[in-house]
Amino acid sequence: xxxxxxxxxxxxxxxxxxxxxxxxxxxxxxxxxxxxxxxxxxxxxxxxxxxxxxxxxxxxxxxxxxxxxxxxxxxxxxxxxxxxxxxxxxxxxxxxxxxxxxxxxxxxxxxxxxxxxxxxxxxxxxxxxxxxxxxxxxxxxxxxxxxxxxxxxxxxxxxxxxxxxxxxxxxxxxxxxxxxxxxxxxxxxxxxxxxxxxxxxxxxxxxxxxxxxxxxxxxxxxxxxxxxxxxxxxxxxxxxxx
Amino acid sequence: xxxxxxxxxxxxxxxxxxxxxxxxxxxxxxxxxxxxxxxxxxxxxxxxxxxxxxxxxxxxxxxxxxxxxxxxxxxxxxxxxxxxxxxxxxxxxxxxxxxxxxxxxxxxxxxxxxxxxxxxxxxxxxxxxxxxxxxxxxxxxxxxxxxxxxxxxxxxxxxxxxxxxxxxxxxxxxxxxxxxxxxxxxxxxxxxxxxxxxxxxxxxxxxxxxxxxxxxxxxxxxxxxxxxxxxxxxxxxxxxxxxxxxxxx
Numbered sequence: 345x346x347x348x349x350x351x352x353x354x355x356x357x358x359x360x361x362x363x364x365x366x367x368x369x370x371x372x373x374x375x376x377x378x379x380x381x382x383x384x385x386x387x388x389x390x391x392x393x394x395x396x397x398x399x400x401x402x403x404x405x406x407x408x409x410x411x412x413x414x415x416x417x418x419x420x421x422x423x424x425x426x427x428x429x430x431x432x433x434x435x436x437x438x439x440x441x442x443x444x445x446x447x448x449x450x451x452x453x454x455x456x457x458x459x460x461x462x463x464x465x466x467x468x469x470x471x472x473x474x475x476x477x478x479x480x481x482x483x484x485x486x487x488x489x490x491x492x493x494x495x496x497x498x499x500x501x502x503x504x505x506x507x508x509x510x511x512x513x514x515x516x517x518x519x520x521x522x523x524x525x526x527x528x529x530x531x532x533x534x535x536x537x538x539x540x541x542x543x544x545x546x547x548x549x550x551x552x553x554x555x556x557x558x559x560x561x562x563x564x565x566x567x568x569x570x571x572x573x574x575x576x577x578x579x580x581x582x583x584x585x586x
Numbered sequence: 587x588x589x590x591x592x593x594x595x596x597x598x599x600x601x602x603x604x605x606x607x608x609x610x611x612x613x614x615x616x617x618x619x620x621x622x623x624x625x626x627x628x629x630x631x632x633x634x635x636x637x638x639x640x641x642x643x644x645x646x647x648x649x650x651x652x653x654x655x656x657x658x659x660x661x662x663x664x665x666x667x668x669x670x671x672x673x674x675x676x677x678x679x680x681x682x683x684x685x686x687x688x689x690x691x692x693x694x695x696x697x698x699x700x701x702x703x704x705x706x707x708x709x710x711x712x713x714x715x716x717x718x719x720x721x722x723x724x725x726x727x728x729x730x731x732x733x734x735x736x737x738x739x740x741x742x743x744x745x746x747x748x749x750x751x752x753x754x755x756x757x758x759x760x761x762x763x764x765x766x767x768x769x770x771x772x773x774x775x776x777x778x779x780x781x782x783x784x785x786x787x788x789x790x791x792x793x794x795x796x797x798x799x800x801x802x803x804x805x806x807x808x809x810x811x812x813x814x815x816x817x818x819x820x821x822x823x824x825x826x827x828x829x830x831x832x833x834x835x
Contacts, residue, residue, distance in 0.1 A: 362696070365687035366777075370651050373680055378658050382651070391647025395691075398640030401632045402693050403700075409629015411701070412622065413608055420616045433611050440603045447779055458800070502764050503755055510748045517741045526740055526803030533774035533810040538637060539604055541694035541772050545701050560705045561761045568698075569767030572810060 352400070359399040367392065406542055414546025415553075422554040427497065434493040437543065438571065439486030443478065447534040452478040455527045455579075462523050464586070477582055484578035485535050485571050489544060492567030496551045496558060502566040509573035516580035524583035532576040536568055544568060590642065597638040605630060640693065641776065652684065653784040660788040671735045674789075678728045681785060685727035685809060688778040689720035695772050702765055710765075715817070719769045722816030723809045727782060730808035734789045737796060740804040747811040754818040759825050766817035770810040782809060 374380055382388065421430040442448060456474035459465050465473050495505060517525060536544075544567045552564035612620055620626055658664055659677050689695060699712040733743060755763055774782070782805045790802035 362691050365690050366648055366684075369680075369683040369687045370648065370655065373655050373659070373683075374651065377676055377680075378655065378664070380658075384650075388647040388651070391643040391645075394639045394643025395647065396643075398636045398638065398643055399691070399693060401636030402640060403636075403696065405629040405632030405634075405636055406697055406700070407629070409626045409633060410697075412629070413612075413620065413626050416621055417608065417612060417616070420612070420618050424616060429611075429615050433607070433615070436607050436611075437604075440607045444599060444603060446600075447775070454803075502767065506755075506767060507752060510752070514745055514748070517745070523800055526800060526807070529740060529744060529807030530803050530805075533771065533806040534779055536694070536771050536775065537600070538694045538697075538776050539601060539633065541775070542697035542701070543604065543608075545698055545768070549701060549705055559761070562764060564705060565698075565702070565764035565768045567768070568771040569764070572771035 355400045355403060356396060359396050359403075362399060363392065363395060402538075410539070410542045411546045414543045415550035418547050418550025419554045422551065430493060430497075431490050434489040434547075435486040437486075437540075437547070438489030439482050441537060441540040441543075442485040442535050443482035445535065445537050447537070448478060448481055448531075449474075451527060451531055451534055452481070455524065458523050458527065459586075462521075464521070464523070473586065476586075477579065480578050480582045481531055481535060481575045484574040488571035488574045489567055491574075492544075492548065492570045493551060495566065495570075496548060496563050497555065499558060499563065502569070505566075505570060506573070509570065509577070512577045513573065513580075516577050516584070520580035520583045524580060528576050528579035528583065531579045532572040535575050536571055541568060544571070590638070593638050593642045594634075597634055597641070600637075601630065601634045637693070637776075644777065644780075649780055652781045653788075655680070656781070656785040656788040660785075660792045662792060671732065674731070674735050677731055677735070677785075677789065681728040681731040682724040684781055684785070685778070686720045686724035688781055689723040689773050689813075690716055691777050692773060692775060693777075694775045695719060695769070698765075698768060698772050706761075714820075715769075718816050718820045719773055719813040722769075722813035723773050723778070725816070726808035726810075726812030727785075727805055729812070730805040731785065731789060733804070733808075734786060734796065734801050735793060737793075737801070740807065744807060744811065747815070751811070751814050751818070754815060754822070757822060758818045759821050762817065762821035766814050766821070769817050770814045773813050774806050774809050778809060779806060782806060 371382070374382055417433070421433065452474040455477055456465070456470045459473055460467065460470050491505070495502065520528065545565070548567045549560045549564035552558040552560040609620070612618060659680055664676075695716060696712075699715045702710045702715060703712045729743070733740065758766070786805040787802040790796040
């Protein structure tokens, strides 16, 4: 029990180190550059305490739950030898974790507002537009994880996929309406949530470790890279077609 | 006091579909018992509680202040009326600092760094990977702010960035490439997005001739591109130094 307590104290200390830069930056700019008082000081202390405790528990849970189950699943799929189920799982994981992602919902609504202001769609179509966009992105993330899993199984080089992805982004940029370009580029970054990333990483590394001839370092990573490229293309294609 | 019930329910909405997919496949398709089920469930509960506290804390403490500062730094009162792109130097410095600081605190990046450390047998250090990525995000966000201030089209920057990344990929050590590409996607989540988005919208709404709806976006894209470059560059430099050391022996 005493040992657990010290381990916990040590992780709290690590979390404090992680958060120190933000506190320093905000404190410095507020007091030195803008020369303003810090409002609601008590709230800030309580909030920072929450953040500290939260980050510590998250890292604990990561090693206890998310990482092991991601790897156990990868291992079980390889043992079962069913590629089809693995790909269905990969798609479900990508689609399921993205479709309800709050950051994505926010971006989709924003895009619908921009489209409406730009006169692309009328008032009634706004909700429909946002929802279709959201599903487009979620499907593209599902396809990305599927493609990422397939790449590890087949041993394709990630570089070729990335070059292909970049080329698609550039081609789509040429044809896409201007208002959607900034939103599309941002969509790539916001789709991968804090719970998705550890799971997908564990899945990839697990797959690469359990297939002979794959190196977990070169082959295990890369799924998130694909999942941040395809949504860019998907949003721009959506902008072109709508 | 703080109302914690609603955030916990909201976060459950995030965690539940993932848990459903995982456990559903494990039990129905793979028909296998989950090893150490008790530990895994405790892990999930800890992740759920941890992320909720983390986000509630951020929203209570850091976000309001960060957003307020982004507004103040970009306001006319602070910058003055007679301006060119150089008058925004505090904005660039703030963008750099806040990009760096939020990336260090980003839980997804921490997760990937831990995994990379395990997989590489300790060769990749958790802390140095995060520092290098944070530096890339910092450069990206300050360049992105400059772009909004100067009013240049985003796709020139992004396409140029792609070209640089591809050239670096050609020369970089093979085993770092996939990890480097991944860091681009993981840097921008819970902590970075809200603060950086506030900075972009603040900039685009103060500067004359910018449309917040069109020019306010795009900072995230910079933040996901530049870490790829910094990680590749770091790997190359380390590689180069090691080789020189070996040659000297």
